[in-house]
Amino acid sequence: MLGFIIQRLLQAFTVMMVISFLVFLGVYAIGNPIDVLISPDADQRIRELVIRQYGLDLPLWQQYLGFLTRLVTGDFGRSFVFNMPVLDLILSRLPATLELTLAAVLGATLLGVPLGMYAGYRPDGLASRLIMGLSILGFSVPTFWVGLVLILTFAVALGWLPAGGRGDTALLFGVPWSFLTLDGLNHLFLPALNLSLFKLALMIRLARAGTREVMLTDTVRFARAAGESEWTILSRHVLRLIAIPLVTVFGLEFSSTLAFAVVTETIFSWPGIGKLIIDSIASLDRPVMVAYLMLVAFLFIMINFLVDIAYAALDPRMRVRRA
Amino acid sequence: MDHPLARIWDEFRENRVAVAALVVVIMIALVALLAPLIAPQNPYDLAKLVLMDARRPPGYVGSNGYMHILGTDAQGRDLFSAILYGLRISIEIGVLAGMVALTFGALLGTSAAYFGGRTEAFIMRIVDLQLSFPAILLALMLSALLGKGMTQLVAALVTAQYAYFARTAHGAASVERHKDYVEAALSTPLPAYIVVFRHILPNCLPPLIVVATVQIANSISLEATLSFLGLGLPPTEPSLGMLIANGFQYMMSGRYWISIYPGIALIVLIVAINLVGDQVRDQLNPRLKR
Numbered sequence: 001m002l003g004f005i006i007q008r009l010l011q012a013f014t015v016m017m018v019i020s021f022l023v024f025l026g027v028y029a030i031g032n033p034i035d036v037l038i039s040p041d042a043d044q045r046i047r048e049l050v051i052r053q054y055g056l057d058l059p060l061w062q063q064y065l066g067f068l069t070r071l072v073t074g075d076f077g078r079s080f081v082f083n084m085p086v087l088d089l090i091l092s093r094l095p096a097t098l099e100l101t102l103a104a105v106l107g108a109t110l111l112g113v114p115l116g117m118y119a120g121y122r123p124d125g126l127a128s129r130l131i132m133g134l135s136i137l138g139f140s141v142p143t144f145w146v147g148l149v150l151i152l153t154f155a156v157a158l159g160w161l162p163a164g165g166r167g168d169t170a171l172l173f174g175v176p177w178s179f180l181t182l183d184g185l186n187h188l189f190l191p192a193l194n195l196s197l198f199k200l201a202l203m204i205r206l207a208r209a210g211t212r213e214v215m216l217t218d219t220v221r222f223a224r225a226a227g228e229s230e231w232t233i234l235s236r237h238v239l240r241l242i243a244i245p246l247v248t249v250f251g252l253e254f255s256s257t258l259a260f261a262v263v264t265e266t267i268f269s270w271p272g273i274g275k276l277i278i279d280s281i282a283s284l285d286r287p288v289m290v291a292y293l294m295l296v297a298f299l300f301i302m303i304n305f306l307v308d309i310a311y312a313a314l315d316p317r318m319r320v321r322r323a
Numbered sequence: 324m325d326h327p328l329a330r331i332w333d334e335f336r337e338n339r340v341a342v343a344a345l346v347v348v349i350m351i352a353l354v355a356l357l358a359p360l361i362a363p364q365n366p367y368d369l370a371k372l373v374l375m376d377a378r379r380p381p382g383y384v385g386s387n388g389y390m391h392i393l394g395t396d397a398q399g400r401d402l403f404s405a406i407l408y409g410l411r412i413s414i415e416i417g418v419l420a421g422m423v424a425l426t427f428g429a430l431l432g433t434s435a436a437y438f439g440g441r442t443e444a445f446i447m448r449i450v451d452l453q454l455s456f457p458a459i460l461l462a463l464m465l466s467a468l469l470g471k472g473m474t475q476l477v478a479a480l481v482t483a484q485y486a487y488f489a490r491t492a493h494g495a496a497s498v499e500r501h502k503d504y505v506e507a508a509l510s511t512p513l514p515a516y517i518v519v520f521r522h523i524l525p526n527c528l529p530p531l532i533v534v535a536t537v538q539i540a541n542s543i544s545l546e547a548t549l550s551f552l553g554l555g556l557p558p559t560e561p562s563l564g565m566l567i568a569n570g571f572q573y574m575m576s577g578r579y580w581i582s583i584y585p586g587i588a589l590i591v592l593i594v595a596i597n598l599v600g601d602q603v604r605d606q607l608n609p610r611l612k613r
Contacts, residue, residue, distance in 0.1 A: 142547055252455065
C-alpha cells in the first residue's frame with residue numbers, strides 16, 4: 001500500500017510539473033509576460049524595474065525556473081484590479097466556493113444514490129420511470145438556465161428566498177462561513193440546489209446502471225437463495241459492489257463541480273473564486289487567471305490522488321496490480 | 324436483410340419515447356435550416372429593428388404589422404425569429420465541433436491502438452490527463468485566451484471534447500486490433516493505413532456514434548453556457564445562450580419571456596438529442612442483455 005501511495009504521489013508531482021510547464025508556455029512564451037506582471041497603466045520606470053526584478057531579460061529556461069520558484073513560494077504577483085497579492089485574494093474567496101460545492105455534491109450523493117438504486121431495482125415501475133425522466137431533465141437542462149428559473153420562481157415571483165449574495169456569515173477557524181447562520185443558509189439554498197441538479201442526475205444514472213447490472217449477477221441470486229431479505233441484499237451487497245465507481249465519480253465530480261461553480265456563482269453573485277475568475281477574464285486581470293489555473297490544477301490533482309487511494313482501499317485488486 | 328443498421332432500427336422503433344425524440348430532433352433541425360423562410364423577421368438586420376417595439380410581451384402586434392408571438396427582446400428583435408436563427412447557430416456550432424472532435428479523437432485513439440507500446444501509452448496518458456479536467460473549465464480558459472469568434476469557440480469546444488472520442492475509439496480499436504481478421508489483413512501486402520481505415524475504424528463506429536450524439540448535445544449546452552458568461556460569439560449574431568444572457572437583466576422586473584423562451588427551445592433540443600442517444604447506448608450495451 002505504501003509503495004502504491006508513493007508511486008501515485010510521484011505521478012501527481014509529474015502531472016503538476018507538466019501543467020506548470022504548459023501554463024508557463026501559454027502565458028509566458030506565447031503571450032506577453034509583461035502583460036501578466038505589469039498593469040497597463042504603469043510608467044516606463046516601473047516597467048523596467050519589474051522586467052529586471054522578474055528576470056524577463058533572461059533565457060527561457062531560467063525564466064521557467066524563476067516561475068517555478070515563485071509558484072512554490074506562493075508569489076503569484078498582484079491583482080491589477082484589487083491591488084492586493086493574488087494568493088490572498090484567491091484564498092479569501094475560496095471558502096465561499098468550497099462551501100457551495102460541498103453542499104451541492106453531498107446533497108446530490110445522499111439523495112441520488114438511494115433514488116438511483118431504487119430505479120435500478122425496479123426498472124419498470126412508475127416511480128422509477130419518473131426518477132429517470134427527472135434525471136434526463138437534470139442532465140440536459142443547462143445549469144445556468146435552471147439558475148435563472150430558480151431565481152424567477154423563488155426570488156422574483158414568490159419572494160421566499162434571496163436572489164444573490166452570501167448573507168450573514170459566522171467565523172469558524174477565522175474564516176467566514178454562510179452555513180452557520182440562518183440567513184446564510186437561506187442564501188446558500190438556491191445556489192447549492194442549482195449546482196447539485198446535474199450531479200444528482202449523474203448519481204441517479206450511475207447508481208441505477210450499477211444496480212441493474214449487479215441485480216443480474218450470481219451474487220444476488222445466491223443471497224436470495226440464502227434467504228436474505230431484499231433490503232439486506234440492496235444495502236449490504238449491491239451498495240458495496242456499486243460503491244467503487246461511485247467513489248471515483250464522487251471525487252471527479254467534486255472537482256468538476258468546483259469548475260461548474262463558475263456558472264452558478266455568476267448567476268447568484270456568490271462571491272467565490274468562480275465569480276472572481278469570470279470578472280478577471282472580463283477585466284483582463286492576468287495574474288489572477290494564472291493563479292486560478294495553477295490552483296485549480298493543484299486541487300484536481302490532489303483530488304485525483306485521494307480518489308486513487310480510496311479506490312485502492314476499497315478494492316484490494318488495485319493494490320496488487322499497480323504497486 | 325439482416326443488415327446491422329436494420330437490426331438497430333428495429334430495436335430502436337420499440338421505444339416510442341426515443342422515436343418521438345428523434346422526430347423532434349429532425350423537426351428542429353429542419354426548422355433551423357429553413358429559418359430564413361419561416362421567420363417573420365431577419366433578426367441580424369439591424370436596420371429592420373424598431374426600438375419602439377423593444378421588450379414587448381408575447382402576442383404584441385408591432386409597428387411592422389405582424390404579431391410577435393413570443394414577444395420582443397431589448398433591441399426590438401422578434402423573439403420567435405431570433406430563436407430560429409439562434410437554433411441555427413447553436414446546431415451549426417454543436418455539429419461542427421462534434422464532427423471535428425470525432426475525426427481528431429478517432430484518429431488519435433485508433434492510431435494509439437494500432438501502434439501500441441510507448442506511443443499508445445503516451446497518447447492515452449495525455450487523454451486521461453485531459454479527461455480529469457472538466458470540459459467547461461478547458462473551454463472557459465481557452466475562450467478566455469483565444470478571444471471571441473466562431474473559429475475560437477469551435478477550437479475551444481473541440482479541445483474540451485476530443486478526449487472522449489479518443490478514449491472510446493482506443494477502447495474499441497484495441498479490441499479489434501488483436502482479432503484474427505486484422506492480423507490476416509496485416510499479413511497481406513496492404514499498406515497499414517488501409518487496414519486501419521477500411522477494417523479497424525468501421526468496426527469502432529457504433530460506440531463512436533453514441534458518444535457523438537451525446538457530445539453534440541454537450542457542445543450545444545457548453546456553447547450556450549460560454550455565450551451566457553460572455554465568452555462565446557460576438558453579440559451581433561446572438562446564439563440561444565446570448566439571448567438568454569441578454570434577457571437576464573430584465574427578468575427581475577418580470578419580463579420573463581426574453582430569457583425563458585430561448586431557454587425552452589435550447590432544452591427541448593438537448594433533451595431530445597439525449598433521449599435518442601440514451602436509447603442507442605442501451606441497445607449497444609451488451610451487459611444489459613441476458
